[in-house]
Amino acid sequence: MQQLLELFWLFIKVNLLTTSGPASVGLLYKETVGTLMTYAQFVQAVSFSSILPGSDALQLAMFIGYTVRGISGALVALLGSILPPTVLIFGVVSILHRLRREAWVGRFVSGLMPAVSILMVLVAWKIFQNGNGGLVSLETFLIAAGSLVALLLDAPAPLVLLVAGLVGVFLG
Amino acid sequence: MKKNTKMHLWLKLFWMFLKINLLSTSGPSSIGLLFKESVGTIMTETQFVEAVGFSNLLPGSEALKLAMFVGFSAGGLPGTVAALLGSILPPTVMMLSVVSILHRFESEIWLQNFVSGLSPAVAVVMAFVAWKLFRSEKNLSWQVILIAIASLLGFLFSVPSPIVLVGAGLLGVILIR
Numbered sequence: 305m306q307q308l309l310e311l312f313w314l315f316i317k318v319n320l321l322t323t324s325g326p327a328s329v330g331l332l333y334k335e336t337v338g339t340l341m342t343y344a345q346f347v348q349a350v351s352f353s354s355i356l357p358g359s360d361a362l363q364l365a366m367f368i369g370y371t372v373r374g375i376s377g378a379l380v381a382l383l384g385s386i387l388p389p390t391v392l393i394f395g396v397v398s399i400l401h402r403l404r405r406e407a408w409v410g411r412f413v414s415g416l417m418p419a420v421s422i423l424m425v426l427v428a429w430k431i432f433q434n435g436n437g438g439l440v441s442l443e444t445f446l447i448a449a450g451s452l453v454a455l456l457l458d459a460p461a462p463l464v465l466l467v468a469g470l471v472g473v474f475l476g
Numbered sequence: 477m478k479k480n481t482k483m484h485l486w487l488k489l490f491w492m493f494l495k496i497n498l499l500s501t502s503g504p505s506s507i508g509l510l511f512k513e514s515v516g517t518i519m520t521e522t523q524f525v526e527a528v529g530f531s532n533l534l535p536g537s538e539a540l541k542l543a544m545f546v547g548f549s550a551g552g553l554p555g556t557v558a559a560l561l562g563s564i565l566p567p568t569v570m571m572l573s574v575v576s577i578l579h580r581f582e583s584e585i586w587l588q589n590f591v592s593g594l595s596p597a598v599a600v601v602m603a604f605v606a607w608k609l610f611r612s613e614k615n616l617s618w619q620v621i622l623i624a625i626a627s628l629l630g631f632l633f634s635v636p637s638p639i640v641l642v643g644a645g646l647l648g649v650i651l652i653r
Contacts (some may be wrong), residue, residue, distance in 0.1 A: 358570060
């Protein structure tokens with residue numbers, strides 16, 4: 305029960321502090337890896353939620369919830385992710401025009417953006433190193449360079465991840 | 477008769493979001509598809525732009541907020557619920573089945589290799605998205621850079637991440653005009 309409440313609170317928090325699926329990855333890494341799940345499980349969660357069709361954020365939440373506490377954990381994580389946007393949307397729709405004039409909410413989110421970006425870069429660096437115990441191998445470097453080129457050429461991220469995983473299987 | 481057409485609208489909303497969530501992988505990429513499906517049929521372009529604007533403005537999952545906003549414009553409260561259900565169902569079913577299969581293969585060597593191939597790509601994708609987010613501020617003002625530096629220091633001195641983020645948000649409220 306304690307663990308379920310913890311999961312619920314974690315996803316409420318994450319969904320109040322980030323604005324989209326990919327942006328929540330940085331914060332989730334900090335809050336879950338080492339305590340709730342292992343590094344490898346986290347990378348799996350991020351990749352599969354990106355590859356599968358449907359909302360990234362929800363899939364990531366359910367994957368983490370499932371890893372921690374099975375089906376009930378997944379449902380609690382889903383609930384925690386859905387609640388903040390639902391409440392906010394209903395609140396906003398009812399006071400739509402007043403909020404547009406005041407716009408401090410918009411400034412709060414603008415302030416979040418640079419911080420979320422920094423957090424993501426730091427976590428990205430950690431993920432890059434941890435993949436092979438701190439030592440960056442040639443394969444890792446090649447996959448990273450290949451992914452970067454593909455993204456610069458506007459390849460969709462899910463496809464890039466899928467190919468990178470397959471390359472890993474063949475090189476390993 | 478009236479009840480019938482309403483029911484029809486709810487079903488249409490439900491089906492629309494079911495389809496969109498099966499065909500696209502994330503919030504931003506669903507916007508194009510959603511535009512084609514909804515503008516002109518269940519809402520005007522102005523309403524759509526407003527929906528996209530608000531779902532970016534508020535914290536929380538973009539895709540969900542967009543769905544609920546569209547549902548609300550088209551069919552009020554029941555429309556919102558129909559859109560929400562349609563968006564939640566596909567990822568829930570898929571994720572639960574994938575995750576239960578994956579946990580069975582956990583110790584397989586090919587899955588471990590798959591993950592070690594994924595790691596660098598995940599890192600690059602994250603850095604890429606971070607850069608896009610950072611650039612999404614239309615003009616890179618000194619306030620944005622200041623907040624970025626302050627949060628970098630916060631993270632390096634291992635201040636808990638949620639506190640850094642709340643602080644950055646508050647700085648935004650105070651500094652950004």
